[in-house]
Amino acid sequence: MRFLPLTKDDRAAMLARIGVRDVNALFRDVPESAEAPLASFDLPDAKGELEVERILSRFAGRNMAAGDVPSFCGAGAYRHHVPAAVDHLIQRSEFLTSYTPYQPEIAQGTLQYLFEFQTQVALLTGMDVANASLYDGSTATAEAVLMAFRVTKRGKAIFSGGIHPHYAATTETIANLHGRVVRAPVAPGRVADLTAMIDEETACVIVQTPDVFGLIRDLKPVAEAAHAKGALLIAVVTEVVSLGLLEPPGAQGADIVVAEGQSIGNGLNFGGPYLGLFATREKFIRQMPGRLVGETTDAAGKRGYVLTLSTREQHIRRDKATSNICTNSGLCALAFTIHLSLLGEDGLVRLGASNHARASMLADKLVAIRGVSLLTPNFFNEFTLRLPRDAAEVVETLAARGILAGVPASRLMPANSGVRDLLIVAATETNTDEDCAAFAKALAEVLS
Amino acid sequence: MSELPTISGDRSLDHEEPLIFEIGRAGKTGVDLPDVKVTDARLGGLHRKGVIGLPGLSEPEVVRHYVRLSRNNYAIDAGLYPLGSCTMKHNPRLNEKMARLPGFADVHPLAPQSAAQGALALISELARWLTTLTGMPAVAMSPKAGAHGELCGILTIRAAVEARGEMRTRVLIPESAHGTNPATAAFAGFTVDEIKATPDGRVDLDSLRSKLGPDVAAFMLTNPNTCGLFERDIVEIAQLVHKAGAYFYCDGANFNAIAGRVRPGDLGVDAMHINLHKTFSTPHGGGGPGAGPVVLSERLAPFAPLPLLLLEKDGIRLVEDKSQAPAAAKPFGRMCAFHGQMGMFVRALSYMLSHGRDGIRQASEDAVLSANYILAGLKDVLHAPFEGPCMHEALFDDESLGVSTLDFAKAMIDEGYHPMTMYFPLVVHGAMLIEPTESESKESLDRFIHVLRAMALEAKAGRKERFEGAPRLAPRRRLDEVAASRKPVLRWKPELPKAAE
Numbered sequence: 001m002r003f004l005p006l007t008k009d010d011r012a013a014m015l016a017r018i019g020v021r022d023v024n025a026l027f028r029d030v031p032e033s034a035e036a037p038l039a040s041f042d043l044p045d046a047k048g049e050l051e052v053e054r055i056l057s058r059f060a061g062r063n064m065a066a067g068d069v070p071s072f073c074g075a076g077a078y079r080h081h082v083p084a085a086v087d088h089l090i091q092r093s094e095f096l097t098s099y100t101p102y103q104p105e106i107a108q109g110t111l112q113y114l115f116e117f118q119t120q121v122a123l124l125t126g127m128d129v130a131n132a133s134l135y136d137g138s139t140a141t142a143e144a145v146l147m148a149f150r151v152t153k154r155g156k157a158i159f160s161g162g163i164h165p166h167y168a169a170t171t172e173t174i175a176n177l178h179g180r181v182v183r184a185p186v187a188p189g190r191v192a193d194l195t196a197m198i199d200e201e202t203a204c205v206i207v208q209t210p211d212v213f214g215l216i217r218d219l220k221p222v223a224e225a226a227h228a229k230g231a232l233l234i235a236v237v238t239e240v241v242s243l244g245l246l247e248p249p250g251a252q253g254a255d256i257v258v259a260e261g262q263s264i265g266n267g268l269n270f271g272g273p274y275l276g277l278f279a280t281r282e283k284f285i286r287q288m289p290g291r292l293v294g295e296t297t298d299a300a301g302k303r304g305y306v307l308t309l310s311t312r313e314q315h316i317r318r319d320k321a322t323s324n325i326c327t328n329s330g331l332c333a334l335a336f337t338i339h340l341s342l343l344g345e346d347g348l349v350r351l352g353a354s355n356h357a358r359a360s361m362l363a364d365k366l367v368a369i370r371g372v373s374l375l376t377p378n379f380f381n382e383f384t385l386r387l388p389r390d391a392a393e394v395v396e397t398l399a400a401r402g403i404l405a406g407v408p409a410s411r412l413m414p415a416n417s418g419v420r421d422l423l424i425v426a427a428t429e430t431n432t433d434e435d436c437a438a439f440a441k442a443l444a445e446v447l448s
Numbered sequence: 449m450s451e452l453p454t455i456s457g458d459r460s461l462d463h464e465e466p467l468i469f470e471i472g473r474a475g476k477t478g479v480d481l482p483d484v485k486v487t488d489a490r491l492g493g494l495h496r497k498g499v500i501g502l503p504g505l506s507e508p509e510v511v512r513h514y515v516r517l518s519r520n521n522y523a524i525d526a527g528l529y530p531l532g533s534c535t536m537k538h539n540p541r542l543n544e545k546m547a548r549l550p551g552f553a554d555v556h557p558l559a560p561q562s563a564a565q566g567a568l569a570l571i572s573e574l575a576r577w578l579t580t581l582t583g584m585p586a587v588a589m590s591p592k593a594g595a596h597g598e599l600c601g602i603l604t605i606r607a608a609v610e611a612r613g614e615m616r617t618r619v620l621i622p623e624s625a626h627g628t629n630p631a632t633a634a635f636a637g638f639t640v641d642e643i644k645a646t647p648d649g650r651v652d653l654d655s656l657r658s659k660l661g662p663d664v665a666a667f668m669l670t671n672p673n674t675c676g677l678f679e680r681d682i683v684e685i686a687q688l689v690h691k692a693g694a695y696f697y698c699d700g701a702n703f704n705a706i707a708g709r710v711r712p713g714d715l716g717v718d719a720m721h722i723n724l725h726k727t728f729s730t731p732h733g734g735g736g737p738g739a740g741p742v743v744l745s746e747r748l749a750p751f752a753p754l755p756l757l758l759l760e761k762d763g764i765r766l767v768e769d770k771s772q773a774p775a776a777a778k779p780f781g782r783m784c785a786f787h788g789q790m791g792m793f794v795r796a797l798s799y800m801l802s803h804g805r806d807g808i809r810q811a812s813e814d815a816v817l818s819a820n821y822i823l824a825g826l827k828d829v830l831h832a833p834f835e836g837p838c839m840h841e842a843l844f845d846d847e848s849l850g851v852s853t854l855d856f857a858k859a860m861i862d863e864g865y866h867p868m869t870m871y872f873p874l875v876v877h878g879a880m881l882i883e884p885t886e887s888e889s890k891e892s893l894d895r896f897i898h899v900l901r902a903m904a905l906e907a908k909a910g911r912k913e914r915f916e917g918a919p920r921l922a923p924r925r926r927l928d929e930v931a932a933s934r935k936p937v938l939r940w941k942p943e944l945p946k947a948a949e
Contacts, residue, residue: 001807001811002802005887005892010890014893015817018823029837030678030709031682034683034711034714036710038805038806041581041708043577043580045806046807049802051801052542053546059570060546060566062569064555067554071556071559076785093525095733097523097525097526098734104929105861105922106521106922107522108521109517109521110521110735112520115939119469119939119940124502130939133736135593135596135737139784173781174599174603174635177637218493243496244500245486245496247495247496269552269553270567271557272739272784272787272788272789273592273739274785291735294938295932295937296929297928298925298927299925299926299927302924304927314630314631319634324628324632324634324635326593326594326626327593327594327595332733332736334733338510340502341505341510342477342478344477344502346474346504350482353484360490378490396562404559414771
């Protein structure tokens, strides 16, 4: 077995040193009835690298990779070009195979990049501070709502209708145990006024921008309405590249900003691992979930970094912790931070602009098709179309022709009969003119 | 002889590296993108007004920066990493290569299911390995890490209790448990009650009996436990818990000691999360990402969260919404967007296929053998609070050591080792929990034992030079954590320009 360095002789010598006859003696505390013989496991025996590679490649071969076809799927996960240097650097042993930086003197590499990551996230979102990452955007949203409950000592959360339904469901699963989550009705392409729903019991209002249909939301009016009742505004961003082009939530009155960071540095990966971003105002730092890296000095006076404010965390506070999170998304945060370092200010602004230009061009092409209309007058790189037919059927038909046409709204909200004809389409810098033309041509044919 | 300081401030391969914000300059970039002009016509008046403040760097500068940072990290690839409970075993590189196949890495989570049947088949195959290895009938695949898996398991239990029309508000947890256990139970809305340990480091059955009652929803137990010991009364524990109408949750963080030899399902466990990033070696990546699928007993299976995988005649169907679930399913909700940590699933299945059932069993046995070898090699110089044999990790404490656990651990850094887990579990004073894993050769273990013996003997002889103020040779001396938390500096800020004269 190529991964196990002990030889038969080594094992015998070690058993002798321990003073037992065989390895079974070391398992003597296991009740005999609980010992399962090897043959009782209906699983294959060890395989060489070549065989494993063959088996897994067969699984991979049965999927349509987004890069192999014109692909316009978004709705919370976006395909962007990730520079080659990113994947090379995150595979360095010292990053890939280290643990959570519990011994800071020999983990300054991890701690410094997390400090840089926290800074980048704070700058992007327009907030004071950010944590060292959570699992993904959806769980970050749930954590934000629980934090708002703690900060306001209230127990009602209001979701705007434009929230990604998986995010709302994830949040309800946990937040309904500590309070009450209310969802505003879904109104594709429109902005509903939530003011009437906000009352003195409201801890927070959660608004996604651009929302699940792609619509850019102005957060200022809802921030004012929330603050007028003593509630917090939580802004959710599922496409973090949009912050290269759009006004950040922090400049619009958000108290907590959570985001899915996958778009920068990380692949689609069929949904995970992704990267939860969490940023807030300085005054709330002791209520934040997740790990935080802080600057300090060592015994020789040199600048260094450590995990800090851990009295908020489970390993110290146990059942009084702000969250139960332990392992987070460290390596995804590294990929994010390297990609963003490569982009820099100019790169991110250009990336944002080129995404918007691409999507605008595609939207113009698609609405020129008879019977197709655009529901989202404002958008970043994603918009929603009304089709003259069931959108899920159209997507299946186009997939069979080798085009991933986007996400039918019914995939996300199957119980809502009002969205069956809606198609959510995303375009990024990875979509070529030919991709867009092929999509428009195929859609026109399918609908004719 | 005191060292002559260098002119540069660097020391040979050991470079001081500023923050990217201190290196970058406006106008530079590491990515060439077209300069596309956009109009505000479709931006709803929300075009960004101010600058973001990100530094600009070229690719060579970025590469050098992160390479230099990486060299300040200890890693399992570079040396023995004996962090107890964390399972720092070798990460096979094949797994990395497989996870990067475009057929996995470049598949959109909401691509039509007909275009992702291979991905769904892979999840279902991994689920088969997990249920077979644990002897449990069902598994919820979506949780994103161990603590997330615990939460999933406890919420499943909560749903089952509610479905029985009962009000059970307490969860029982041994005092030696990982901090995530009580945090999870509280997160899920339960109050936590601690169970005492016996003098031999196991669950005190009398304490458990006295705390069980009609208001107890679950007992959460790590097995092998955090002292590195197998709970030999586990079958009786399960019976007691079930008799009280509660569910038995097992924290599977230490499954790597028994995988391929013991099936938790045979022990009466109702739910157990499996850290794919421990037992099945997906890399820790400096703190994540992980994955924490939860295996479930027959009674809990109907309450598993969305999404569900259904094997149907014309393929695998992913059920993402309650409205599409089969009548028997009563999903308690959703743990996260999409379907879980696919990247980790591929790596874990690659590990399993490589090892096979025989290799998985051998790995467990080697891990236990190596830990006992360390116990045997050190127990006459470091105090072991509990009688062996241990399972996959050996526990020591600071009794009659002469220096603190912290000083001892920091001195290990100067010797070229990552310290063991310190001050955990909490039931032992100055705990030192050593987990060598199956990845170390006998020569590596012998050398480790030799070094730790010599250190312990010096400490006991009152020779403290090596310990006080250690480490001396690491990229940093001991860091001031108190100052860091007293006045938190959590981000870089530009220096304020000096006021004009």
